[in-house]
Amino acid sequence: MASGIRAEIKIDDPPDCVVAKVAAEADGRIHSVSKSTNPSAPERVTEEFMLEADSYPDEFDVDADLSPVFSYGSSSVYRFERDLDCGCPCESVERYDCPVVDVRAKGATLYMTFHAPDMQGLQAVIGELRENYANLDVQRLLQSQQDHDERNLVFVDRSMLTDRQLEVLETAHRMGYFEHPKRANAGEIAAELGITGTTFTEHLAAAQTKLLKAILDHD
Template identity: 60%
Template sequence: MATGIRAEVRIDAASVCPVAQFSAEAEMASHSVSKSVSPADERTVTEEFIGASAEELTDVDVDEGLTEVFRYGSSSAYRFERELGVGCPCECIEAFDCPVTDVRARDGGLYLTFHAPEMATLQTIIGELRDRYSGLDVQRLLRSREEYAADSLVFVDRSALTDRQREVLETAHRMGYFDHPKGANAGEVATALDITTSTFTEHLSAAQRKLLGAVIDS
């Protein structure tokens, strides 16, 4: 029986990771998409990530170490180089033969997802991350279950939600709007968000439509 564990952790990484630093300065989510070791210099790593385009960042000076290599409307792909083995949280995890499967950044925090073969390895990785980086928070742990069919696992891209839609969902969930009986009604959640009830309903409907679409389409 498989004993693996899926872990999602958050690290305050603006001081060590260009992707996290960009998300802090731009005040927008960004995510890593690829990395490769330079064939000319095996100590140099080239990485790319998706974030808001330079045109959208009128009040932010894009770091000189970042090169905009492709534009997707209001988003862009940025490329940067770094030295291999120096301060990268992803490499800290991958040193234990646990590839990082998803990297995202938000407000200076780096969100990393990886699979550990068993609890002992996971505990060692978490201990190493706590020793090296500040603000480590274990967001979620999911133990492997053989009764879960592959087509029952659904990937939901949270970056499909706008910042406002995520805020509406998080606030509604925290206040018990989705509980039965409800911990708060639409008007109360809207008041907490300082928006009208109709605006709350519009944001909530849009967010739910995106999330349900991801589940049903899968």
């Protein structure tokens, strides 16, 4: 059986996403996003989405030529074309051979779901997204396992730690501080780092607090 990871993420106000901009201007919801390529123009992509809103602007202030193509009562389907390599969030994911299986938007917030083959692949995708979108939030991770039902995973963002906190953790781990029995005590690790024992314990406590909060506060 598969052992991949299903990731559900959100990005607030991505600057290069037509879908999120339209949802924000209409103060509505977008779903049923789809796209296709034209064999005669492989460098272009056609996208469609369904917008649900109480009212619709006459024009949208987006860098795309939107065309209404269908209406479902209070919902409308729009279509537009874009360049294949526009640098949008979906392409950042798909660059790692991880198709985006669901795209939605509510207001200026974009929601995306994709499947990564493993944790290493997931970290690569999330790493690139964070470089481009500082307000990325990993909402939910699910892992399928051969002998277990799907269970929640927690993606711990190492950027929450300062460089010094990360160095303290890595050195403590490398020297066996967390092993039982310990291979090194606090004084030995502090000496290796060139800091006092008090400073070592302060950095270690701060780092552990951040990591435990990310793990234990996960819904």
